[in-house]
Amino acid sequence: MDKRDFKNEVYGELSKISKAMSNPHRIEIIDLLAQRPYAVEEIASCTSISTANASQHLQVLKSAGLVTVNRRGYFIYYSLASEKVFDVWRGLRELGIEQSSKAREAVDRFRMNYHSLQPAGIDEIYEKVSKGKITLIDVRPEDEFIYGHIQNALSIPIDKLVSRLEELSKEMEIIVYCRGPFCIYADQAVEILTKEGFNANRMIEGYPDWKSRNFPVSFSA
Amino acid sequence: MDKRDFKNEVYGELSKISKAMSNPHRIEIIDLLAQRPYAVEEIASCTSISTANASQHLQVLKSAGLVTVNRRGYFIYYSLASEKVFDVWRGLRELGIEQSSKAREAVDRFRMNYHSLQPAGIDEIYEKVSKGKITLIDVRPEDEFIYGHIQNALSIPIDKLVSRLEELSKEMEIIVYCRGPFCIYADQAVEILTKEGFNANRMIEGYPDWKSRNFPVSFSA
DNA sequence: AAACTATTCAATAAATTTGTTGAATAGTTT
DNA sequence: AAACTATTCAACAAATTTATTGAATAGTTT
Secondary structure (H helix, E strand, O other): OOHHHHHHHHHHHHHHHHHHOOOHHHHHHHHHHOOOOEEHHHHHHHHOOOHHHHHHHHHHHHHOOOEEEEEEOOEEEEEEOOHHHHHHHHHHHHHHHHHOHHHHHHHHHHHHHOOOOOOEOHHHHHHHHHOOOEEEEEOOOHHHHHHOEEOOOEEOOHHHHHHHHHHOOOOOEEEEEOOOOOOOHHHHHHHHHHHOOOEEEEEOOOHHHHHHOOOOEEOOO | OOHHHHHHHHHHHHHHHHHHOOOHHHHHHHHHHOOOOEEHHHHHHHHOOOHHHHHHHHHHHHHOOOEEEEEEOOEEEEEEOOHHHHHHHHHHHHHHHHHOHHHHHHHHHHHHHOOOOOOEOHHHHHHHHHOOOEEEEEOOOHHHHHHOEEOOOEEOOHHHHHHHHHHOOOOOEEEEEOOOOOOOHHHHHHHHHHHOOOEEEEEOOOHHHHHHOOOOEEOOO
16 A cells, blocks of 8 residues: 555545535534434424435434434434534534635624624633623523533523513623524524613523533533 | 525535535645645645646635635645634544544554554643653655744654764654654654664654644744 | 746536435334 | 334435546746
């Protein structure tokens, strides 16, 4: 095996992984699986594709070693195979926000819809949380919260927010977080809270970013 | 623009970037450009493809915003557009080594050829360097060394090594580094040095990793 | 301005990727 | 063991990616 064969083999192998991450639906699936394991039909419905199509994309991810499989009852749950999968996805996401003006504009335009334009970065929030200065609200679906959440965060899924406003104080600064920078639950929440007179902002990043930074998390066994 | 359109737009944009990184030749080009800007013909020859083909791949990388262009005289030099491009590539590389047994085996098999099987990690070496305990040799081509190298490293391009052995001491521990984990210059060097009775090992990672960690570097203006 | 040169372009065929359809399957429940 | 169900498979057509060829081009030298 000469030098060229070696390089062909190595770069060829690695390109299988990046090929697996080179489809919009599959990226979206990875972004979703960073929250918790999901079954095929749930994945299909969250990403607005057919079940058969979702299954096929999941096969691709599985062959590339990016996801693992786990059956419980009738359902087959897919999970990310490694923390490193999220790391690569986050790198890609950050590179995209830096380099692609279209991606940046799409995000800004959407934030604008929800009048949620001064989001705070994860480090800034980590500082404040350590000093106990803010109320953290997790507006993701409850099952994602149960699977893992930021320590001391309060779970108020976005569709329950309007009915649970009396639990919140208008004195404290409120930070809302959700799945990540492309998830709009937090933006919707900030819009609702601001209209009701609360002092609320969203965290740009999501729970998986917090966890990947090794900031303190909790989960229910 | 509803939620689904937004997601399609964002994930679609980001997939353009990963698509650009999803071809073995293009990955190899990125790996090469992490050393220094390179002209099209050089890139073609380093990666064993035709000039026209290299040019086409470079167009793809350029459209995705991953590389930038710079003319000097007759030549057009391509560079990585951002540190983040290397970050994503490194993430992919590490994920590949972790997940793909084929990639891992290819690397091991090749190291074995050169009897260079106890390479040292970058952190370990950083520690030793700070204590001045080792001799660092950069065996990449001289122009890459000039463009940037580890502080206090000695430049001995691999093809000059045999003729410059008298510059080295058999008492000091020698660490050799090159472009990165898929570059074999350092392995070749370790084989030569070991045969001659030197105490030599390679660093697993390459110069771009060192630089990206913000460890001390030098370059000639 | 003419000569020169590295790079890009255009056209092509082969290979791969993609989403859809509806049927088949593997595995769990009862 | 029979019934049931989420998931996978197989077959297809459309779209995209890829490498090759040789000509065209943009820009620098002299």
